[in-house]
Amino acid sequence: MRTRAAVLCGAAVVVAGSLATAPADAGTRPSAPTAGTTRAAGLAWKKCGTTEYPTLQCASLKVPLDHAAPDGRQITLALSRVRHTAKTSQGPLLVNPGGPGGSGLKLAGFVASALPKTVAAQYDVIGFDPRGVGKSTPALDCSPGYFGPVRPDSAAGTPALEQAGLTRAKSFAAACGKKYASVLPYLDTRNTAQDMDAIRRALGARKVSYFGYSYGTYLGAVYARLFPERVHRLVLDSIVDPTGVWYDDNLAQDYAFDARHRALMAWIAKNDTKYKLGTDPAKVEAKWYAMRAALAKKPAGGKVGASELEDTFMPGAYYNGYWPYLADAFASYVRGKKSDALVDAYEKFAAVDASGDNSYSVYTAVQCRDASWSRDWKQWRADTRAVHAKAPFMAWNNAWYNAPCAFWPVPSLESVNIANGELPPALLFQATDDAATPYEGGTRAHRLLHGSSLVVEQGGGNHGITLSGNSCLDKHLAAYLTNGKVPHGTGEIDAVCAKTPDPKPQTPKAARTSSRGTTLHTLLGFRD
Secondary structure, three states: OOOOOOOOOOOOOEOOOOOOOOOEOHHHOOOOOOOOOEEEOOEEEEEOOOOOOOOOEEEEEEEEOOOOOOOOOEEEEEEEEEOOOOOOOOEEEEEEOOOOOOOOHHHHHHHHHHOOHHHHOOEEEEEEEOOOOOOOEOOOOOOOOOOOOOOOOOOOOOHHHHHHHHHHHHHHHHHHHHHOOOOHHHOOHHHHHHHHHHHHHHHOEOOEEEEEEOHHHHHHHHHHHHOHHHEEEEEEEOOOOOOOOOHHHHHHHHHHHHHHHHHHHHHHHHOHHHHOOOOOHHHHHHHHHHHHHHHHHOOEOOOEOHHHHHHHHOHHHHOHHHHHHHHHHHHHHHHHOOOHHHHHHHHHHOOOOHHHHHHHHHHHHHHHHHOOOOOOHHHHHHHHHHHHHHOOOOHHHHHHHHHHHHHOOOOOOOOOOOOEOOOOOOEEEEEOOOOOOOHHHHHHHHHHEOOOEEEEEEOOOOOOOOOOOOHHHHHHHHHHHHHOOOOOOOOOOOEEEEOOOOOOOOOHHHHOOOOHHHHHHHHHOOOO
């Protein structure tokens, strides 16, 4: 839901969609440039390093709003880069954090620093803000403050609550249509994939490699479908089910989110000596829902109602590194009726700022345009009620998050069939208990991308699993990016890695301590 990105900038340069540039072989890239502004195939790169990533450079690129009309209206994409340092290079490695709506500018710095130095040295790691996102222009913000607290209770248990949710969803869709009528028809995954190829041309590269998380796996697969001859390496981590884009995928998420939330409840029960909420996971879960009911009547700190509580705990389904922080807030409220820790957790994980408003605006614009959605609210209601009866944690919250698509002002396209037999071997990573992109998405993509290799984190529940502390997964990634080597198994799975251990209880101060996994998941954000 929230996307955190560094403020990065660059100078714009026009590259029309039909512009042909002299290709440079990916294996013969020039050596690292001198300091200051450098140019490569028309891009003007400037220093924009941060404390964490001091070697970052930035540029911007103009591309057609409509790739079918390359001489028409232009929009601007913000780019970032960490330059290769080896004598020879394997070319650009484009990275994307997911979303849709996630900023990739700072992710380039993270990936370049998290990969083994000998691997990162071989690539120009390229981040970008997709069209509509962040520092790219125009940047969408359909309804500033849309997620401001306190929202109506997401669980539409009364006609009044359901009507409140519908009114909000309709107003958001209408606001987007009014503010961005000329842009919305061109905000979709296909157009973003075509932007990626414009980036490739601007870089002067014959081929590009790609590394995408979450929604970024679908974006990468669509790019590979449209431009298979341009793919050097393809890494997909935490994989969207390409056969369920997007309505069915969201229903599947609901069940997986509920299971992951129950895993958190079980972890809290296991660590009862710390949290003192009981040793029976079912009873701990009952206390969580009792807390939810209480907050629906009296929001904590005037900010955390029932819907905000769900928002606050939802990131725990993405990354178990947040569990100690969430458990402490839960225990503090239930045992001591103290709301400070809960409000603090909400501010840390769920409060939506301007960048979050932008991210959600692009999320809805892309997903609503990308594929067909039912325009019959009765179907949404029936499906959500059926899910909620079995998996209540995020069923209605997720439905309202996507509900503007039932009223979207732009017609939907058909989803892309990503089936592909023209690629070099792709490397896929999937955790068995991932909630945001359930396991089945990885196996289905594996079957559709012929010759691909699937590496599974057995028992893992995090979303975004490479470069997050699992050395087994990272060895497969490093080998592949170095020489294209992928593991080959005899069945559906090509390699298995044990999951990283669950976290240990910590003090609230220690829970704030950053790790590589925490850094990655901050960049990936939530709500893919």
